[in-house]
Amino acid sequence: MTNPTKGHDVSTVDADGPQATFPAITPPDEQARRQAVARHAQLTKPAGSLGRLEELGVWIASCQGACPPRPFTRPRVVVFAGDHGVAAEGVSAYPSEVTGQMVANFLTGGAAVNVAATNAGATVRVVDIAVAGDTPELIATHKIRRGSGAVNREDALTEAETAAAVAAGRAIADEEIDGGADLLIAGDMGIGNTTPASVLIAALTDTEPVAVVGRGTGIDDAGWMRKTVAIRDALRRARPVAGDPLALLRVAGGADLAAISGFLAQAAVRRTPVLLDGLIVGAAALIAEELAPGARRWWVAAHRSAEPAHTLVLDQLDLNPLLDLGMRLGEGSGALAALPLLTLATRVLTEMATFEEAGVTSTEPV
Numbered sequence: 001m002t003n004p005t006k007g008h009d010v011s012t013v014d015a016d017g018p019q020a021t022f023p024a025i026t027p028p029d030e031q032a033r034r035q036a037v038a039r040h041a042q043l044t045k046p047a048g049s050l051g052r053l054e055e056l057g058v059w060i061a062s063c064q065g066a067c068p069p070r071p072f073t074r075p076r077v078v079v080f081a082g083d084h085g086v087a088a089e090g091v092s093a094y095p096s097e098v099t100g101q102m103v104a105n106f107l108t109g110g111a112a113v114n115v116a117a118t119n120a121g122a123t124v125r126v127v128d129i130a131v132a133g134d135t136p137e138l139i140a141t142h143k144i145r146r147g148s149g150a151v152n153r154e155d156a157l158t159e160a161e162t163a164a165a166v167a168a169g170r171a172i173a174d175e176e177i178d179g180g181a182d183l184l185i186a187g188d189m190g191i192g193n194t195t196p197a198s199v200l201i202a203a204l205t206d207t208e209p210v211a212v213v214g215r216g217t218g219i220d221d222a223g224w225m226r227k228t229v230a231i232r233d234a235l236r237r238a239r240p241v242a243g244d245p246l247a248l249l250r251v252a253g254g255a256d257l258a259a260i261s262g263f264l265a266q267a268a269v270r271r272t273p274v275l276l277d278g279l280i281v282g283a284a285a286l287i288a289e290e291l292a293p294g295a296r297r298w299w300v301a302a303h304r305s306a307e308p309a310h311t312l313v314l315d316q317l318d319l320n321p322l323l324d325l326g327m328r329l330g331e332g333s334g335a336l337a338a339l340p341l342l343t344l345a346t347r348v349l350t351e352m353a354t355f356e357e358a359g360v361t362s363t364e365p366v
């Protein structure tokens with residue numbers, strides 16, 4: 001069902017194929033923001049004493065255009081699964097077949113994302129965007145191809161695949177918002193995906209290869225050296241197109257990264273808040289902000305990943321993460337770890353008594 005209060009841009013596909021242009025992003029509501037700031041001042045606590053939780057509640061109110069904000073009724077995680085040819089270069093601690101095996105695990109509820117979603121009151125959807133093998137447990141409506149190209153030596157995607165992947169992410173955001181989702185989380189699953197994600201981040205933040213190389217799933221020193229070489233080679237291919245976000249996705253990204261970018265940008269178009277996860281979602285967020293400037297105002301960074309390049313993302317987007325737990329899992333797990341904080345921030349504005357209601361003196365006599 002379409003939410004009539006949310007603008008719905010349906011023109012993602014026309015006769016020329018999928019369109020990757022996004023309408024202008026409207027910022028969250030300023031009046032609701034001011035009302036939430038004023039309400040915080042009336043609640044029975046010393047001014048500012050709930051710290052970041054206060055900012056978070058104000059942000060939620062402004063995204064909803066309502067103060068007090070409504071509790072989230074349908075927080076939704078979409079895990080974008082996709083493989084990467086570069087995994088064959090020995091840049092991961094695990095083999096590519098784990099991607100499809102983990103998709104099956106997500107669907108039977110045994111993964112960290114399932115536990116964290118249940119813990120936080122969210123539900124999980126899994127999408128095969130570019131898994132190398134078959135995912136017989138899924139109807140793969142949005143599958144772009146079997147694995148994205150090895151970015152150290154070839155383009156990840158064709159131009160048409162890039163546009164189709166961005167459009168798929170957009171369509172998935174629309175499906176979820178039309179289905180009632182009022183908070184979106186993107187998760188990722190893909191052996192090798194920290195390599196293209198780090199390349200995109202290095203290209204968009206003008207950073208040297210060694211500064212973005214992380215341990216991913218836990219590579220040893222020899223793996224780290226192979227990964228550094230792969231990132232250096234991919235970055236050499238990526239730098240000339242760094243100013244063109246779609247070309248960058250095509251040359252050095254992948255179908256999953258493109259779809260997540262479309263998903264994050266479209267959430268902002270639809271005025272729906274997003275809780276950002278770690279490195280891979282962060283790389284896609286940098287692209288999404290290029291595609292739809294101002295989209296970042298609809299996002300909160302849930303955590304700081306252990307991956308060094310994630311800090312570059314947070315700095316570039318001027319986002320201050322809620323948690324710093326040394327997590328490096330992906331799947332949307334870091335975002336789900338922070339979701340209970342959003343629930344609390346909302347309930348504070350909704351359920352706390354004001355000084356007047358509780359008969360508490362609001363300022364000390366001087």
Ligand SMILES: O=C(O)c1ccc[n+]([C@@H]2O[C@H](COP(=O)([O-])O)[C@@H](O)[C@H]2O)c1
Pocket residue numbers: 091092093094188189190191192193194195215216217218219277278279280281305306307310327328329330331
């Ligand atoms: O989100 C993160 O910050 C993150 C950091 C390190 C690894 N991961 C996950 O681990 C996988 C990629 O790691 P790798 O070593 O195979 O490139 C992929 O499935 C990601 O979801 C995720």
Ligand SMILES: Cc1cc2nc[nH]c2cc1C
Pocket residue numbers: 094098102188189190217329330331
């Ligand atoms: C088991 C496993 C689970 C994951 N979840 C996200 N990335 C992952 C990588 C591996 C290897």
